[in-house]
Amino acid sequence: MSEKILHSYSGIFDTPDEIIHAAEKTVEAGYTKFDVNTPYPIHGMPKAMNLEPSKLGYAALVFGLSGTLTALFVMYWMAAIDYPITVGGKPFFAFPKYIPIMFEVTVLAAAIGTVSTMLFFFFKFPNNAHPLHDTSYMKKVSSDKYGLIIQADDPKFNEDEVKVFFASLHAKDVEPVYYDMEDINASPKIYDKKFIGGLALTFILVSGITYFTLNKLMFMVPFNWMMYQDKLTVQEKSSVFPDEFGVRAPVAGTVARGFMPYEFPNEPELAGEVLLNPLVPTEKNLALGKKKYDTYCSPCHGDFGDGDSRLRGQFPNPPSLHSEKVRNWSDGRIFHVITMGQNIMPSYSSQLTREEKWATVLYVRALERSKNAKESDLK
Amino acid sequence: MSSSQSNVDYQHKPLPSSFTKIGTALLAIGLIIVIIGYFIDPTRAAFNNLILLMFLVSIGLGSLFLVGIEYLGGAVWSTPFRRITEFLASVLIVIPIIAIPVYMHMHDLYHWTHNEAVQADKLLKGKEPYLNLEFFTIRIVVFLLIWLAFYFLLTKNSKKQDTSKDQGLTKKNIKISAIFMPFFALTITFSAIDWMMSLEPHWFSTIYGVYYFSGTMLAALAATTYLLIYLNERKLLFKGLNQDHYYSFGALLFAFTNFWAYIAFSQFLLIYYANMPEETFWYLARWEGSWIVFSIGLIIVHFVVPYFGLLSQPSKMNPKRLKFMSLWILFAHFYDLYWLIMPTYNKEGIVFGWMELGFPLLAVGIVALMFGLKANKQNLIPVGDPKLIRGINFRL
Structure with missing residues (x-):
């Protein structure tokens, strides 16, 4: 056993009024290093103990403001400088929408910063020992009693005087609190x-x-839930075929079911001569053609085929569909362009079926007719 | 409790005569300017009258709310100051008189009162079942009756308690306050919608009532804080009033400053983000011409200055600072109401002249005079209230 060192004298009180009175008297008696322990905060205690307002508020202010500025800078840098993306049609640096996040980060930084300051600066973490721990005094004041201690390192401290002083306050259970130097020096x-x-x-x-x-x-089976199976998927190597391709080409001379290959991929003029439109211009076919035209053609060709693209010059505008050349083309020639594409225009085979392409041709014909009507149309 | 009642060392003294004199003078000057204003430019005067009306509703109804919430929450710390809020709530008696000129200029103020405009406008026609003169009149009369009824009920019981010392009256008032609260919430929301939001009948904001309520609370608290410090400096209240009482009012002013900013920003952010033309035009109107200066000024006057003025703990306890900040907040609330109402009168820019000065003078005059009249007749603290002693001994 090492030597016991006196930490303080403690006294117990029964009511909040008594402890307030005791604190006031202690201040009056000139003690500065004393503390009060109560099971709950008592109104008026800071004043009775003559405490200065806590400096912790300044830590909260500094941490909070640093949070605000960090959030502002991070969002400004990310959204306006490093990777500008338009969101909701707002400017890149749209201050109002940053405010909620700045507010949140302020609160977070202030809360974490204040608690950390309290722990590391005021409580000297990781030191977690205090002479008052594990004393009968601490047990009492954490249940239903109110306690006051006067520390031995107070300049006015004198064992006998303090005992007399506690007696004058009618304190109960006045007893010294000791601590071990070993405990304090021991590593946390x-x-x-x-x-x-x-x-x-x-x-x-x-x-x-x-x-x-x-x-x-x-x-492992069954934890993989059949996520991985023995079949080959796209881009995987095959161990069966010598060329190691997982995806096989069709056998020569065959086509897939329901698929009709295009007959004249490289012969536009021949296509124009040979191909005939199998559809008649009924209301239903024209409606289908209009729908497909509006979806796939109009972004570049314009709603009425004038070549007035809605894309505002992001692509070169295509020529008008009302030109002499296009009007003199046969249906099959236009069908060829839709199928194979032309110049910068890509193929639309994957978007449109054969029937839809023919319906679109019908609608293009109707558009042409609307701008260059024959005299007989007016009758 | 009855034994401790006798401990209250209170003698009723009248207010300094300068208080009522200044009040009367302000009232007279304000009234003259207002009457001249009505002769020269009735429309402009009516808009200013509406600001005055909403400002007085803020003080009167906000104070009545403070009285009610104190009973309902069983608040102890504020009991010694309940009389100040009760006297301020007496402004409600004047409200019907202030509302009459507004009612007489309905056609100048409210677009939706023009029948031919309503018939030509699909949106207004859809709102016609609510926004029509007959229903509007009924609503306003009902609101005024509700406010006056609860004002008289609550203050009558409180006054009776001074002599009878009957604790049952506190219980009675708690019940009345409980009934008052839902009525308060509905009436303040709909009066803000009827009187102010319907100035722009096409526009709507569901948070508008809460926005007005936040300003109301600030105005009522600021007026109470100012008068509390004023009375205490002249030793007209009780002994033992200390910084802890001041701190509570300072903290509430600070809290509601933040509440106002929160609500105002919520309203703005939603409209800004959704960016729908039927909502944004209201803010755009306040962002054009010289109104942009006024709108940015609102943020500074109503939030930045009170926020930093009341941020630190000592500033919430310092009577000088509190006095200044409460007057500032009252000014900020007037500024806020001007910002809400006047852009409808003049879209081009701020209108400010002698007429805009006359109405605030009248407002201050009315509040001072109503307070003075009540304060000279009644005790300045509720001497019969069972919570009084605990309130006086309140410590943080």
Whole structure:
């Protein structure tokens, strides 16, 4: 056993009024290093103890403002400088929409910063020992009593005087509080080998289990839930065929069911001569043609085929569909352009079926007719 | 409790005569300017009259709310100052008189009162079942009756308690306050919608009532804080009033400054973000011409200055600072109402002249005079209230 050192004298009171009175008297008696412990905050205590307002507010202010500015800078830099994206038609640096986030980050930074300051600066973390811990005094004041201590390092402290002083306050259970120098000098409990070992073990277990689950377990039957199967998917190598292609080309001379290949991929003039429109201009066919034209053709050719693109010059505008040349083309020639594309215009085979292409041709014919009507149309 | 009642060392003294004199003078000057204003430019005067009306509703109804919430919450710290809020609530008695000129100039103020305009406008026609003169009149009369009824009920019981010391009256008032609260919430929302939001009948904002309420609370708290410090400096209240009482009012003013900013910004952000033409035009109107200066000024006057003025703990306890900030907040609330109402009168820019000065003078005069009349007749603290002693001994 090492030597016991006197930390303070403690006294117990029964009511909040008594403790307020005791605190006032202690201040009057000139003690400066004393403290009051109560089970709950008592109104008027800061004044009775003559406490200065806490300086913690300044830490909150500094941390809060740094949060505000960090949020503002981060959003400004990301959204207006490094990777500008238009969101909701707003300017890149749209201050109003930043305010809620600035507010949130302010609160977060202020809260975390204030608590950390309190722990590390005022409570001297990781030191977690205090002479009052594990005393009968602390047990009483954490349930239903009100306690006052006068510390031994107070300049006015004198053991006998303090005892008399406590008696004059009618304090109960006046007793000294001792502490071990060893306890104070001992390294904090969190550097304990067992604690560190426990932390390391937890770390290894958690990361090991996570690694096993995500990298091994998920590939075992039945935990993979049939996610991975033996069939080949796109871009995978085949071990069966010598050329190792997983996706096979069709057998020469065959076509897939329901698929009709285009007969004249490289012969536009021949297509114009040979192909005939199988559709008649009924209301239904024209409506289908209009729908497809408005969806796929109008973005570049314009709603009425004038070549007035809605894309505002992001692509070269196509020529008008009302030109002499196009009007003199046969239906099959236009069908060829839709199927194979022309100049910068791509093929529309994957978007339109044969029937839809012919319907679109009908609608283009109707558009041409509307601008260059024959005299007989007026009758 | 009855034994401790006798401990209250209170003698009723009248207010300094300068208080009512200044009040009367302001009232007289204001009234003259207002009457001249009505002769020269009735439309402009009517718009200013509407600001005056809403300002007085803020003080009167906000104070009545403070009285009610104190009973309902069982608040102890504010009991010694309940009389100040009760006297301020007496402004409600004047409200019907102030509302009459507004009612007489309905056609100048409200676009939706023009029948031919309503018939030509699909949107207004859809709103016609609510926005029509008959229903409007009924609503306003009902609101005024509700406010006056609760004002008289609450203050009558409170006054009776001074002599009878009957604790049952507190219980009675708690019940009345509980009934008052839902009525308060509905009437303040719909009066703000009827009197102010319907100035722009095409525009709508569901948070408008809360926005007006936040300003109301600030105005009522600021007026109470100012008068509390004024009375205490002249030793007209009780002994033992200390910084903890001041701090509570300072903290409430600070809290509601933030509440106002929160609500105002919520309203703005939603409209800004959705960017729908039927909503944004209201803000655009306040962003054109010299109104842009006024709108930016609103942020500074109503939020930045009170926020930093009341941020630190000592500033919430310092009577000088509190006095200045409460007057500032009253000014800010007037500024806010001007910002809400006047852009409808003149779209081009700010209108400011002698007429805009006359109405605030009249407002201050009315509040001072109503307060003075009540304060000279009644005790300045509720001497019969069972919570009084605990309120006086309140410590943080």
